[in-house]
Amino acid sequence: MEERLRIGPGWFGDxxxxxxxxxxxxxxxxxxxxxxxxxxxxxxxxxxDAATLARRAGELREHLTFLLEAANPSFVYFLETRNxxxxxxxxxxxxxxxxxxxxxxxxxxxxxxxxxxxVAGSFEYVKGRLGVHEADAIRVPSEFDFGxxxxxxxxxxxxxxxxxxxxxxxxxxxxxxxxxxGGRAFVLFTxxxxxxxxxxxxEPGLPFxxxxxxxxxxxxxxxxxxxxxxxxxxxxxSFWQGVDVVGEQLSCVIIxxxxxxxxxxxxxxxxxEAINAEGGDAFQDYQVPLAILAMLQGLGRLIRHRTDxxxxxxxxxxxxxxxxxxxxxxxxxPAPVTQNPEAITRFFAS
Numbered sequence: 001m002e003e004r005l006r007i008g009p010g011w012f013g014d015x016x017x018x019x020x021x022x023x024x025x026x027x028x029x030x031x032x033x034x035x036x037x038x039x040x041x042x043x044x045x046x047x048x049d050a051a052t053l054a055r056r057a058g059e060l061r062e063h064l065t066f067l068l069e070a071a072n073p074s075f076v077y078f079l080e081t082r083n084x085x086x087x088x089x090x091x092x093x094x095x096x097x098x099x100x101x102x103x104x105x106x107x108x109x110x111x112x113x114x115x116x117x118x119v120a121g122s123f124e125y126v127k128g129r130l131g132v133h134e135a136d137a138i139r140v141p142s143e144f145d146f147g148x149x150x151x152x153x154x155x156x157x158x159x160x161x162x163x164x165x166x167x168x169x170x171x172x173x174x175x176x177x178x179x180x181x182g183g184r185a186f187v188l189f190t191x192x193x194x195x196x197x198x199x200x201x202x203e204p205g206l207p208f209x210x211x212x213x214x215x216x217x218x219x220x221x222x223x224x225x226x227x228x229x230x231x232x233x234x235x236x237x238s239f240w241q242g243v244d245v246v247g248e249q250l251s252c253v254i255i256x257x258x259x260x261x262x263x264x265x266x267x268x269x270x271x272x273e274a275i276n277a278e279g280g281d282a283f284q285d286y287q288v289p290l291a292i293l294a295m296l297q298g299l300g301r302l303i304r305h306r307t308d309x310x311x312x313x314x315x316x317x318x319x320x321x322x323x324x325x326x327x328x329x330x331x332x333x334p335a336p337v338t339q340n341p342e343a344i345t346r347f348f349a350s
Contacts, residue, residue, distance in 0.1 A: 208232050299312050
């Protein structure tokens, strides 16, 4: 599990002197290794190992200086804990100028392709994030026949996601869906806490093998899922993209909530602040489009081949109850939509 804490100038307090001491030590190491490396003058042979150490020490000195100052307004600085590791990081708030400098301005032509570039049929969000002001854009139909290959299930009645009863309601829907699909499903969550809640409620009475993220490396879990008939995988964000399971083994993808990035995340918070400071609407201009693209990545796990068939289930009632839900629905694959779980049974029977 990852946790991030936003930091800024003056945050380091008493440990700043230790950091400055490390910077000085890295500078000394860099100088010593440069001398050890020698030069190519007068035919002298350069010590490549020492030269590499000198270069690396210099890079670390520069990076640590930048992180301890934590003063560049174009960056957000944060402390990240992941498993047993603690990392000091900085990320650009706006990446468009970096992409323009490193890519677009160096090329005569750049072609970008992806299955998830549009939001409700528009390229404006990705163009804005990448700083692309003038570009030709074309959106081509999918090679998949979603009208025949998939069905989108939105439950008729669900409590709001912040309700104390939401976890139990998700568990009931998940259990019913898995029985109708014979397992063969990814159940994807936006948080570990909801994953644990639903897993604990569903797993005891489920007649299918259950695989849970965190019990083994991702590659191992995927191999286990592919080789286990009727398996069900409970997972979070790392399984929303870059995962490919072709065929009947994966016939259902269930998503518990719309995947809005947490405003408590330092990078998300800094980008929200920047957009609002410029007079924009961070929720509509950034958070909703970002969540739509994340959702499309998750739903995209299901149909990977022209012969695949399956059900996409999104349990969050805000698709129906909130105005922004229409933007999600307009971005989804053109599959038939149903609120009747019996339609899923009929879909697999046909």
